[in-house]
Amino acid sequence: MRDFVWSAIFLLCYKGVGVDGVEQTLVRGVHVPSFALVGGHVPLECHYRLNGTPLYSLKWYHNGTEFYRYVPTERVRPINIQPSLIFSVTEQYRTEERVVLSLGRLTLGATGEYRCEVIAEHPTFRTEAATAHLTVLSEQPSLPLVEGGEEVYAPSDVITLTCRPPQHSPPGYAPTLTWLVGGVQVRQDKVKMTTRRQRPALTLSLPARQVEAGGGSVRAECRMSLGKHSLSAYRILRVRHTHRALVTTLHSGASEKASSTLCLRLALTLILMAHVSYVAL
Incomplete structure (x- = not known):
């Protein structure tokens, strides 16, 4: 009887306090994409840490309805996935600190809140949960x-x-x-x-x-x-290059000046030749 009383007190009052006096957190994070497309698939990740306490169960909910349950102590059927018309569920992998699911064949009804709930084993049966929101789009958005x-x-x-x-x-x-x-x-x-x-x-x-x-x-x-x-x-x-235009203008002006000088020299040469021929006559 005395053992039962102490177990009851421990169950009601224990809140998972570590040796340093800081309350421990079971659920370390939930990762759910913010957006997805109809017919597509998304990963759901739930990270947890029990700090030595065995896991009693891990559950996933969509808008308050359970669709996935993992109970390690259930030898015959430790995993239970509920059939759904709004998405398909596949367990990708599972470790001592993480469970990753894949939701496929998404419909618009898959939009909503996803909650991962973790429950520690006896004697505490401490329960924690974390949520994230997913929005399913009917079509790819247009370009900006x-x-x-x-x-x-x-x-x-x-x-x-x-x-x-x-x-x-x-x-x-x-x-x-x-x-x-x-x-x-x-x-x-x-x-x-x-x-x-x-x-x-x-x-x-x-x-x-x-x-x-x-x-x-x-x-x-x-x-x-x-x-x-x-x-x-x-x-x-x-963007226009101003220095290129300036170089082109200077090059064009220099070419015209050189051409004029050449013409002048040619004209003077012809005049000189004509004058020499006249004197010889």
Whole structure:
């Protein structure tokens, strides 16, 4: 009886405190992609650490409905996967600190909250859970829109381009916009984020002299990201080389001057020859 009482007190009061007095955390992280496409597949990862305590069970829920259960002490059927019409479930691999699943054949109904629940073994049966949200898109988003720009810039110009998400992007989504020039992400002081009609816009301001110094031509890329999915739109920036035009002008003037001198010398030679012939007669 006394042992039972102490076990009950331990079960009710123990909260998993380590030797240093700091409460331990069972669930170390849940990794679920933010976005996916209908018909695609995504990985679900649950990381946990029991610090020497055996695992009683690990469960996955979608919007509160259990679809995966792992109970190590169940010898006959330690893994139980519930059939679903909104996605398929496959266990990729499992270790003492991680369980990785793969959801396939995704439907729009797969959108929602995914929760991993970890329960420690007797005597604590301590329970912890962590959640993440997945949104399933019906189709690939359209390319971002790039506004502004000229065919050719003068070196003294400031190049200004604005990037926006597509007009018919799904409501409620917050894509991330990034400018890259020559494959390198542009510094924050060269871009400006604004919002118009609840649509974000990212404006790039770049001195044309910088493009000229780099060869006179460079690709500017606007990248729109939704989770692991990204789409890009491009513009080729071209800047005139003023020193080339100056060299061409000087070369052209020097050629004309040399040509005039040659003609003058030829004319003087002909006159001299004619004069000598007249004197000989």
